[in-house]
Amino acid sequence: MSNSGSQMFGRMKFFIGGLIIVTAVVYLIASSTQESAQYFLTIEELITKGDSIVGRNVRISGAIVGESIQYDPQTLDLRFIVADVPADNKEIEAQGGLANVLHAAVTDPTRERIQVVYNGPKPDLLRNEAQAIMTGHMSSDGVFYADELLLKCPTRYEEAIPQQSSG
């Protein structure tokens, strides 16, 4: 009787110990997700949302318009315009890959565009038709203030080589 009772207790304490850890992990995941979740929007969605999104932490992606890049090395103020690109991969594939999509976005004047401001050293990959992935917030003046700027240039790695070679 007492033997089975202590065995019960023996199992119980492991169960409780495990449960505490599991609860802690679940709590940590849930609360941290809520704390640091970032909405991922296309530029079109960002503009459509209008005032409701002002000040919220979001992540956006767009194609860099080369001639709009302005950089002041004294203050490290970097300004440029990005054009809307689709975020869905199937859509990107259907339109002939990322390089084509970026090119189309920059050359199409009807695309939605926004002004971006970033303070920091000018990234090495910042150039026309690069994909910019930015974290930051929209301000009420319609300018996107980026805290973080990542760049991707699909052209350099994926494009066929022939153009630059003599054969």
Added chain:
Amino acid sequence: MMANLGFGTLVIAFLLSIYGVWAAVYGVRGKKPAWVDSARNAMLLSFPLVTLSVITLIILLANGHYEVEYVASVTSNSMPLYLKVTALWGGQPGSLIFWSWLLAAFASAVTLRNWDRDREFLPWVVVVSLATLAFFLGLSIFLENPFARLWQLPAGIITKAMFQPAGGALFFPGDGRGLNPLLRHPGMIFHPPMLYLGFVSFVIPYAFAIASLVTGRSDDRWIRVTRRWTLVAWLFLSLGLILGGRWAYDVLGWGGYWGWDPVEIAAFMPWLTGTAFLHSVMSQEKRGMVKHWNMVLIILTYALVIFGTFLTRSGVLSSVHAFAQSAIGPLFFTFIALTFTISLGLLLHRWQELKSEVQMTSLLSREALFLFNNLLFIGVLLVCFWGVIFPLISELVSGQKVTVGPPFYERANAPLFGGLLLLMGIAPLAAWRHSTGKTLWRAAWKPLLASLVVVGILWAYGTHHIVALIGFWLAGWVAFVTLYEFWRGGLARKRRFGESLPVALWRLAGRNRRRYGGYIIHLGIVFMVLGIIGIEIFQRETQATIPQGGQITLGPYVMTYDALTNFDTKDGRNVSRADVSVFKSGDFVEKIYPQRDYYYDSQQPVTIPGIRSTWEDDFYVLLVDWMALSSQGATFKVFYNPLVNWLWFGGIVFILGTLVAAWPESESELVKPGARVKSSVPSRMR
């Protein structure tokens, strides 16, 4: 010609692997040992075949055969020979064949071992290894062929194909695009192979685990056979992760070493389950417990290895939320799902046979603490996995794409890492089977007191950051417990055998390599924790544009910008280099040279920091921009990273500890399989 040879051997190796799988199953089902031997020979032969293919690819890379698309995409005329060779793993097709090659090497090595005591495992080890090999070779042959060539069609279009298209002529570009400049760094030369070695060697313990499940052998033979494999796999994986961190610090130019990037996490996840496994198998070996759990861990590790290979190499994650962009994505997921389901099915099938031999009784026993350690490791794994797949889940559930960044991982993992450190201090003091709070306290109070004294001293000297203090306390706690264990063990030997203390310590570690190797690893972690606290909590940064002769002050350091030089190098770079003098407390200490290398072939600059590095701190300077006329000034980004060198030092200690633990121990082979600590002689004293 060469390309055909390389591709041909790849195809033969692929067919041979499939044959091997079939022959092994047929041989064991039909009780025809000759077929099993044939399968074994197939596995042995896979290595020279894939080797031939890899050598062919290396020759193509080294000699600039740009008609081969892969060669043109990762090498160029200006690259030195060693970089052309290491470009083998500079892109996806090359790394896949490299992966296959390592696997073939390990699989062949395994066939050469002495199988007398576990003959029944052989066919199933062959099946698992060769099926995995066939999958990777298949990817290389059908989807990511490194030997595909460029052809010019009559219409002038250039196309990529293995075989000559109608009317096509081979196209020979004059130069290639060159390896991504970020990858032209010693850290990047060793980092991927180490990671891959780690990934691939985990296939072997998994193969033995599956063999054990299929044959229904319920003892811990598979664990004993693969103990060293697992440790070596873990060693390489750890080394790969550490080298990756060092590379990021030296090349990526953001002053950090780890960014919770999905690709990093992909390599970190199998490490987590592997580490949990290394601890948990001890409970099975010593007490015959948690057999199901060990199976689950090795199955998970294998799945995560395949998943990690896919994530790190397919590049799908560098785009923000793309999983199925590449054609190989669905295939990888199918393969993972298939192997995972079969493995779990086998485990359920053998569930009864794998019941624990004894019950866990004491909450403070070593095995119970290992269990909690495992739960925490799995907790960290869940955090990482959740972070990686969260964008997918949220999109499925709410249609809204939501991502989580580094703050998520840091916030959720920090308490779990803290818990792991706490256990790292308690577990070495706890006994197997039964341990009470009283006995534990008797062993623990001295190290606990010492660690609290350290925290008191830090407080008195002005460190009031609460998280940092907790971190230092935990680090001190683990360090003192570990050193105390060495001390106790050494002293016991000294008394018993009359050895001098250094000799006693040396023999102590030598006779119990696994235990004391493990403790050395723990000490390595302590040092790494110091470095991580230093850079994560006390890092400071600033940026400024200054004229020549101007100064920037940060922390105890002052830097002056003395000059800028600009020159071309033979390997196709244009280097802009700043001369910077570093002063500490008013005294000149060192000249450093932050530079920016512009690579002509890939038209990409790389920013290389100038670092003044000491045990106390790093002063890390990046040359961000400069005026055409250098007299006008230059922009610098400057980081002050306290204690960061302890991170690298800890990494070295960590690796040394793993080597100690993995070093062949001639005695252990003499121990009877299944011998457990049921006898009254403490194993430590053997």
